[in-house]
Amino acid sequence: MLRFKNLTKLVPTTVTRDGKPHTYNKPVSSRVPIAPRNWDVIGIRAAAGIVLGLTAVAVVWSTVSIGKLLEGGVGYAAAGLFDAAWITCIILEVLARYDRSKRKFARILGGVLVAVTMGAIFWEGWVADSIPLAVVGAAVSAVAKTLWLGVLKFIDRDLDADDAAWLEGETSKAALMMARAQVQRQVARAEAGVIGEMLAIEHQHREMADALGMSREEYQELRVRALGASDAAPLAAIPAGKPTEVTELPEGTEVRVERAEEGTLGQTSGTTNTQVSGRAMPALALITPAPLDLGKTPADLGKPVSPAGLPAPLAAASDAGKPAPSSTRVSGKPSGNTPPATIAEAVRAAVSLGITETDAIAAKVPELMKKEPNRYSVRREILRQRPAIDKAKADQQSGTGQYL
Numbered sequence: 001m002l003r004f005k006n007l008t009k010l011v012p013t014t015v016t017r018d019g020k021p022h023t024y025n026k027p028v029s030s031r032v033p034i035a036p037r038n039w040d041v042i043g044i045r046a047a048a049g050i051v052l053g054l055t056a057v058a059v060v061w062s063t064v065s066i067g068k069l070l071e072g073g074v075g076y077a078a079a080g081l082f083d084a085a086w087i088t089c090i091i092l093e094v095l096a097r098y099d100r101s102k103r104k105f106a107r108i109l110g111g112v113l114v115a116v117t118m119g120a121i122f123w124e125g126w127v128a129d130s131i132p133l134a135v136v137g138a139a140v141s142a143v144a145k146t147l148w149l150g151v152l153k154f155i156d157r158d159l160d161a162d163d164a165a166w167l168e169g170e171t172s173k174a175a176l177m178m179a180r181a182q183v184q185r186q187v188a189r190a191e192a193g194v195i196g197e198m199l200a201i202e203h204q205h206r207e208m209a210d211a212l213g214m215s216r217e218e219y220q221e222l223r224v225r226a227l228g229a230s231d232a233a234p235l236a237a238i239p240a241g242k243p244t245e246v247t248e249l250p251e252g253t254e255v256r257v258e259r260a261e262e263g264t265l266g267q268t269s270g271t272t273n274t275q276v277s278g279r280a281m282p283a284l285a286l287i288t289p290a291p292l293d294l295g296k297t298p299a300d301l302g303k304p305v306s307p308a309g310l311p312a313p314l315a316a317a318s319d320a321g322k323p324a325p326s327s328t329r330v331s332g333k334p335s336g337n338t339p340p341a342t343i344a345e346a347v348r349a350a351v352s353l354g355i356t357e358t359d360a361i362a363a364k365v366p367e368l369m370k371k372e373p374n375r376y377s378v379r380r381e382i383l384r385q386r387p388a389i390d391k392a393k394a395d396q397q398s399g400t401g402q403y404l
Contacts, residue, residue, distance in 0.1 A: 002033055002034075002036075003033070003034045003036075004031045004032065004033055004034060005031070005032060005034050006029050006030070006031055007029070007030055007031070007032050008027050008028070008029045008030075009027070009028055009030070010025035010026065010027055010028075011025065011026050011027075011028045012024075012025055012026075013025070013026040044151070044154055044155070047150075047151050047154075048151050051144070051147040051148055051151055054143070054144055054147060055087065055144045055147075055148070057140070057144075058083065058140045058141050058143070058144040059080070059083040059087075061121075061137065061140050061141075062079065062082060062083050062117055062120075062121055062137075062140065062141055063076060063079045063080050063083065064076075064079075065079075065120075065121045065124045065125070065137055066078075066079035066082060066117075066120045066121065066124060067079040068124055069120065069123060069124040069127065079120075082113070082116065082117040082120060083117060083141070085113040085117075086110045086111075086113035086114045086117065086141075086145065089106050089107070089109050089110030089113060090110060090148050090152070092106035092110075093106045093107055093110070093152050093156075094152065094155060097152075097155055097156045097157050098157050098159060098167060099164075100158060100159075100164070103156065107149075110145070111145070114141055114142065114145045117141045118138040118139075118141050118142055119138070121134070121137045121138040121140070121141065122134045122135070122137070122138040124137070125137050125138070205219060205220075205223075210376075213374070213376035213377050213379070213380040214374060214376065214377060215374045215376075215377075218374060218377065339368060339369050339370045339371075340368055340369050343365060343369070343373050343377055343378055343381045344381050344385070346364075346365040346368045346369045346373075347361055347365060347378070347381050347382055347385055348385070349368050350364040350365060350368060351385075351388075351389050351392055354396065356389050356390075356392065356393040356396075358379070358382050361378075361382050361389075362375065362378050362379060362382065365378050
């Protein structure tokens with residue numbers, strides 16, 4: 001017989017009085033059919049409840065018996081391990097009710113653990129010189145386990161070979177998705193670590209570029225020329241004491257590796273080979289024909305040059321023993337309408353026009369070079385040439401009597 005029950009719900013209802021609407025929740029009752037009772041489920045729940053109560057009795061009994069055998073105290077806690085073990089196997093059987101192989105393994109393991117528990121209880125009764133106590137006491141756990149076997153018989157769902165294969169395929173697919181998600185999380189963590197390291201390297205490069213008064217592009221160009229690599233590898237990644245092979249030099253060229261003094265921050269060390277150094281940084285052999293000049297000509301650095309524009313040592317080596325032409329100085333003043341090629345030349349050109357103030361020279365350099373150089377590099381070059389600028393200013397003042 002179909003049964004019904006009254007169900008009351010609140011329905012929003014709009015009421016209008018004198019042209020003013022208001023909404024309120026109006027209770028509305030309706031009759032809905034009630035699903036028939038599932039007596040199978042009710043019976044399984046009742047049987048499981050009874051067996052659960054009897055299992056609790058068996059647990060208490062075996063814990064007391066085995067606890068006495070273990071001389072009480074902590075022995076009672078250890079005695080609880082015996083029943084907890086085979087009860088755990090029952091839970092595993094319920095979870096594996098659709099997988100016959102897993103369910104079989106859990107059932108065999110539970111039977112072995114129950115047998116161990118019964119043996120301990122029987123031993124306690126044997127020690128107490130009571131055969132009935134040993135036999136009946138051990139049978140308590142056996143009865144509880146047997147009842148669970150009966151309940152699980154109605155819970156198990158056996159599948160035929162085709163359905164089991166399909167279910168195994170679906171389970172495998174779900175496990176694959178879970179495994180992929182975990183691997184993707186590991187990859188994401190690794191990528192985040194790599195990005196963090198790259199950002200730290202970029203920050204370090206920017207700090208070094210600011211310390212040298214360069215833009216990021218100029219510093220990257222300097223690294224390429226110094227290290228012979230266009231990647232973003234840090235300087236510390238180069239092995240200490242090993243030269244960096246960036247180009248093939250003419251036969252007979254001598255290469256020396258020298259360590260510059262600490263604190264040079266990438267400056268050259270006079271007439272010796274170009275060095276890149278700093279605190280806790282290995283000495284590097286920069287053996288490229290293009291010197292590490294920070295945007296300056298060899299004449300700006302006080303080095304002799306050959307007519308071809310190469311430093312004298314490299315020009316002599318390229319001539320393979322031929323005497324090198326006499327060293328000359330490259331004029332900092334551009335010829336004709338050709339704009340200065342370097343910042344140093346532009347600064348000297350501005351000074352030759354009678355400009356000696358730092359701000360005025362810095363404003364004139366972009367105009368002379370026909371492009372916008374790095375302002376930090378310009379002021380750095382002005383500071384380097386300040387002694388010569390002051391001398392030129394003094395010469396002009398002595399010749400005219402007053403220099404504005």
